[in-house]
Amino acid sequence: KITTSPRLSGIVQSAPLAAERTVSCHHWWLSWRLQIPSYWSLGAYVAVLTTTDGYRSHIPFTVRDTHPADLLLLLPDITWQAYNLYPEDGHLGASLYHAWDEQGRLLGEEDAAITVSFDRPYAGAGLPIHVGHAYDFIRWAERYGYDIAYADARDLHAGLIDPTRYRGLVFPGHDEYWSVPMRRTVEQAREHGTSLVFLSANTMYWQVELGPSPSGVPDRLLTCRKRHGPGRPALWREVDRPEQQLLGIQYVGRVPEPHPMVVRNAEHWFWDATGAFEGDELPGLVAGEADRYFPRTALPEHDERMLLAHSPYRDAGNTLRHQETSLYRAPSGALVFASGTFAWSPALDRPGHVDPRVQRATANLLDRICKRD
Template sequence: MTAINGYPARPSVRAGEVIRLHVATSAPRFHVDFYRWGTTPRHTGHVEWPGQAATPGRFDADWQWPVHEFRVPRDWQSGVYIAVLSVEPTSDSPALDSREARMLLVVTPAVPSGRSVLYKIPTFTYQAYTTAGGGSLYSASRVTLRRPGGGVGGPVKGLPDPYDSSSPRQTFAHWDAPFISWMEGNGIEGDYCTDLDLHEGRHLDDGYRLLVSAGHDEYWSAETRRNVTAFRDAGGNIANFGANTCWWRVRVAPDGGGLDCTKFPPGAPAGTDPDSSYDCPDHWWEQEPENALLGVSYRGGGGHWDGPRTPLGFTVTDAGHWVFSGTGLKTGDVLGRERALVGYECDGAAYEIDARGRPRPTGQDGTPKDFEILGIAPLPSDWNFAAREPMTCRRAATLGLYTAAGTVFTAATTDWPRLLATDPQVEAITRNVITRLS
């Protein structure tokens, strides 16, 4: 079997523009088939190019593989596209989440589309966990984006998900693909972008009412956060159907080709675990707590990474809120417990119990005082709570929202997309949030 793999020069391209695709193979010719992810993957195009061999590089430097230029058709709809590489044509439907011979490409609109929803693909987080070339942001402070991986097509760090073993956690297929399938299957039209686009100041001024993120959006640059905050302050809404969001700060190379993240305290010995360390230069919460934007932080929650966990759900604190419309839930009911909705990582806020017996934020961690806690899930003691400042309350996943100029909703658990297809109450809440905020 002839080996083949590749990567795009950047993770996104406007419809109608040229993208540079880097591919290495010893075959004299190879094929590329493009599929747009939606309710089901849809074949959108095919090209053939001459092959050229190249050797793998290191994790921290541009691999500089042979380049092929592809002009994306102007009529391609904005979305996530998977490029499937092969040396022999096939009529079989390929597995799109392969650990090799796949490239992820986000097509953004050629001009503002008039749609109200913009979905953010977390390519920085995908690349942080990619281990192609022998390293990731869990073993080094720098990685290149110009190597196989970044959502599909490369090996990733992390333990398997006992609730969904069909794909690794830190990949497009695991969190984003099911969420996008649900959106498009329910007639929710949106455009798509990457965090690199938002870092560069693209798209948020194009008339969108709602920015959506789902699953695991852990790595943010200061520019991405500043631009998203400005979007909120101008009246834009944010729906975060995930957790561990904006936990690490990254610096992006001027050409958009690499990420730096200083996780380890100065003078830390080799083998130090950054998740168990304080004084980490690029911990957002130690520098500028992400609570101020998102209402919650991973430091107020926790993680359970290995194996099945005690099933947890959110205890509903105000069933009369519009978020719960049509769910049938009553105050005191528990959302999603049977399917272990809370985990594998979740976010929370420092809280106290008010005179009515409801949790409300204290604000000591930067959470806005008007953040409404709509669901809460206190976490068991066997979860991971490394590197957190002392709190007077028990750590808990905290579902809720607040309004500044725009409204910010958080589902506070990475596993929200996993239940969309099977839990009608999770589905109803998702529809309520997107419909209202868009």
Template sequence: MSDDSSPVPRRAFLKGTLATTMLTTTAELARTAYAEGKSTAASLIQQENARPGADDWQLTRVRVDGDGFRSPWIEGYCSRQSVSAGESVDVMVSCNPARTFRLELFRMGYYGGKGARLVKSYGPLEATTQPTPKPGEKNLHECRWQPSLTIDIPEDWLSGVYIGRLTTIPKEGEAYWQSHIVFVVRDNRPADILFQVSDNTWQAYNRWPNNYSIYTHPKGVQGPWADVSFDRPYAREAQHNGVVDDPRTVGSGEFLPFEFPLAYWLEQHGYDVSYCSNSDMLTPERGLKCKAFISVGHDEYWDIRQFYSVQKMRDEGVNLLFLSGNTICWVTPFRESSRGTPNRIIFRGGPYGGEQSHAVTRHEEHGPFPHRGPDEGLLMGARNVRPVNGGGDWTITKPDHWIFAGTGVKQGDSIPGLVGWEYHGNPAEIDGLEVVAGGTAWQGGVNPQNWTATIYPGPKGNYVFNAATIFWAQGLSAPPGHVLPWSHWSRPHGPDVRVQQMTHNLLRRAIQSKTA
């Protein structure tokens, strides 16, 4: 990698950090950025990550029940997927048996390689044993727990993914137990990069309390039969049977294994990044204030309003980076909770794909579905294919393309194991679309399927890039405690300078091509 691979050279980073006084808060900088209509990469993210990181933020003592899903000794959830500074979020906690507990809240980032910063501690607090809900219509498990505490979000909390660590305070002679909660702090300022967490997919696969997800209804795995609610804890990472084996994910959805390596790397290099949840993208306004939009990891479930929002962003000049796989696969309508809170229940409403064969076949085999979404390939460049899962090497087919500048790659070079565990293929017929990488993914050596990574020009000097793999972020960084995923007897190798340089090239082009 060349010395200028980072958008902010180390010398400039140190100079900017030392020159920043502690009297200037991130809230003041954010307001200045909004007023001036520009991003402040050298101020917001760098200043935040210059703060002391936490030496102790991971789960140390984790226990899941006999079915391997929940941690009834302590577990919790938040009343909202995302919240803005100045608003509040309720935290519902249950302990069985009832216990006092404490909550330590961390913002996830780089922080000198430590990965998180402690923003506030709460407790001791009291937790009762709150009821496990009985299955409702379509096997819905919607908790109606009482709040254990309310977090008022201060004005100076920077947008980011915030993970809380719940820890029981044991009685004498007892062990303590831990689990996570997670939510996003969002903002509305102009930013270079908008990072959308894939929390719809986290919830679709969430099997709390006892194997109840979108996939576990008796009528079938792929149909519209099951509803799932955000009003419940996240069980152990839902893909642990064959993709990730890390019980330290309990309560944090899929952020830590599949998305955190990207956030860690972006903040390490001082990129001006803001964060949002899937539910924040039902209209395009937030994204139109940014230069690049990133879909990350496993981003399978989109409300159709998300599709049209991101399509509008592309048409208005926002660069789109699908650093993800199995993306925009299922139409996922939101509806309100039983208490009237918007966007808290989802279900699999039908396939994206228009009249493409993969969508027609899904509809015929697993429906009837109430919805059919547009052809996702006309937005992403490549599509969901069948089989959609497997593993393979990410093989370069167009080494002279600008995304490979500074990588030294040649035709046919491969990045081992980077494709998986789900991917995209079947490129769309879009003017100017190029296949920059492609090859074969295998389900454990059988059922081969072609995958393709694509890029095409947008209408206003922007571009749309599709990395075509859930595992792209694995090539960027290895945060503290990170466990590499694997699938179908194939796995990525971790940070790779070629993946890092390609991502720098993509982001530089995006930042330079559009004035937010």
């Protein structure tokens, strides 16, 4: 707990505006503005709003500046917004995945929004889906004293990130939606020697565009055309820029039930002091969604490359598939790590999910990037 606001008088806002399934609250009155004191630490914050009768909602926000640090953590706010179904009312609410028909039935991707707005709260209790993945990493990394700066994916898109200020960029959570400027900046970071750490799966799957709000504020509308009508496809791999060319692996599919992660190349420094041996199984570490190496897809340029896990699992059709965890060194010297699973960040600090071997392996990686003894 950092601070408490004065008691605020509530006001009734007008209904959200909707046009072609794009829901926006850009016309709402400003209720209160928080001035961030200069002594606040950089980081990911949550405003907790509680009414007199006990109803509670939340607003996540990021406090950031441009000072250099060892690591820059990128919060995936673009992906968060893609999943946001606000107002989740059986009528207006729409995301890039769902919308409602006139009978209040939830529709799928073919009938979902093409464009969603950042000018609206997050649905439900006001926290984005998968936000916990980022907080799992943050709690662990701050506890162990890593020098971390913070930014949002939209900062990356807008060109506000100078990768030369950091030894590594960390993507701690599900980060599925990327714009062309985001990818360009991250590729330039790697070429400059800035390491990249991707702690989830299904990263950089959809290509998106950001546009201004109706009032002209930049980057307030998120568009992903998916399969709606003519035009070029929206998957990175279908525009001949597969994500494996950056990550070293890429998305293969969902994992219906958690499976063990099977350690591979246990002699590599990544697994030092973890107690993990070749073929050991880390329970539940393949979960949610998974990535693997695609042999027919080009790899990024590299001086060294290693697959650190090779884990069989059954998909929803009971077909045997496998997950892989990747690490390579780019010609610039940058390390690029991709966990290939949703379960990596929770294993760092989420009660009931912590795995000391994952904690140690992650520390081995970050210590090498940060050049810590």
